[in-house]
Amino acid sequence: MFIIFGTRSYFRTQKTSQRGYCGHCGQFAKFKSWNGMNFFHLYYLPVIPLGRRQRTHKYCNKCNMTQQFDPDTFNALIHELKENSANAVLALREGEETIEIDAAASTDALSLLEGSVDWFYSSNDHDFNQGILAQLNHPQCRYAEAMLRAYIRTMEGRLSHAIDDYAAAIQASPKRHIAYSRQANLLIESRRVDEAITVYQAGAKVAEGLPDELAIQIFLAHHLMNRKRFNEANKVHDRIVLLHPPMMNDKQFAKAFHKARKKATNT
Numbered sequence: 330m331f332i333i334f335g336t337r338s339y340f341r342t343q344k345t346s347q348r349g350y351c352g353h354c355g356q357f358a359k360f361k362s363w364n365g366m367n368f369f370h371l372y373y374l375p376v377i378p379l380g381r382r383q384r385t386h387k388y389c390n391k392c393n394m395t396q397q398f399d400p401d402t403f404n405a406l407i408h409e410l411k412e413n414s415a416n417a418v419l420a421l422r423e424g425e426e427t428i429e430i431d432a433a434a435s436t437d438a439l440s441l442l443e444g445s446v447d448w449f450y451s452s453n454d455h456d457f458n459q460g461i462l463a464q465l466n467h468p469q470c471r472y473a474e475a476m477l478r479a480y481i482r483t484m485e486g487r488l489s490h491a492i493d494d495y496a497a498a499i500q501a502s503p504k505r506h507i508a509y510s511r512q513a514n515l516l517i518e519s520r521r522v523d524e525a526i527t528v529y530q531a532g533a534k535v536a537e538g539l540p541d542e543l544a545i546q547i548f549l550a551h552h553l554m555n556r557k558r559f560n561e562a563n564k565v566h567d568r569i570v571l572l573h574p575p576m577m578n579d580k581q582f583a584k585a586f587h588k589a590r591k592k593a594t595n596t
């Protein structure tokens with residue numbers, strides 16, 4: 330079916346594109362951002378301009394979801410994020426992990442920076458991101474610097490570099506499981522499944538007993554099944570059911586569970 334009418338933005342400026350995991354569909358996707366004027370169009374001809382220019386933020390190529398902002402609102406948001414980022418960098422350089430944005434709650438400094446560099450990237454301010462990385466080049470923040478560098482390289486689509494950065498983060502702080510999960514996810518995107526499995530296994534060990542262990546084990550089991558590594562999958566399934574018995578109510582999981590049981594040779 331041809332779409333003969335709808336809305337579309339024209340006269341696009343400040344265009345950027347980046348990669349990463351979509352907050353709507355969860356897939357590894359390509360996102361485009363731009364300022365543009367929306368027109369109602371008919372047979373591909375723009376006919377009626379609909380209001381003023383809008384910033385389209387991270388239009389996902391997998392699910393077509395996006396956010397739209399008035400450009401002034403968008404710029405004010407970027408300005409605020411820059412101030413908060415500067416404070417987060419200072420905190421990390423002083424060996425602190427959290428900052429207080431408002432008096433009510435403290436925020437994880439690295440998470441704030443990851444969220445912020447994503448916005449700066451989408452607004453084409455790559456220099457600001459490089460400036461943050463340069464300021465994190467400090468003995469106190471090796472882990473944060475490697476994590477943030479990996480995040481930026483992921484947005485650039487340079488996955489093999491991002492994978493190396495996560496390795497550096499793991500080396501700097503081997504007891505934090507987040508870098509393992511992130512690295513394994515990117516290895517999966519790069520079709521390096523057996524390497525990913527090894528990293529998920531290491532991450533699951535580090536996260537043992539923590540709430541995040543379950544998710545890591547579920548991903549691990551899924552990829553072990555894909556690789557027909559049934560003996561290992563069988564053991565991981567047992568661990569998953571121990572951690573979260575209702576998993577057996579999930580049809581897909583139960584099917585994989587029984588298949589691994591049947592195929593495993595050393596139970």
Ligand SMILES: [Zn+2]
Nearest residue numbers: 351354389392
């Ligand atoms: Zn999406």
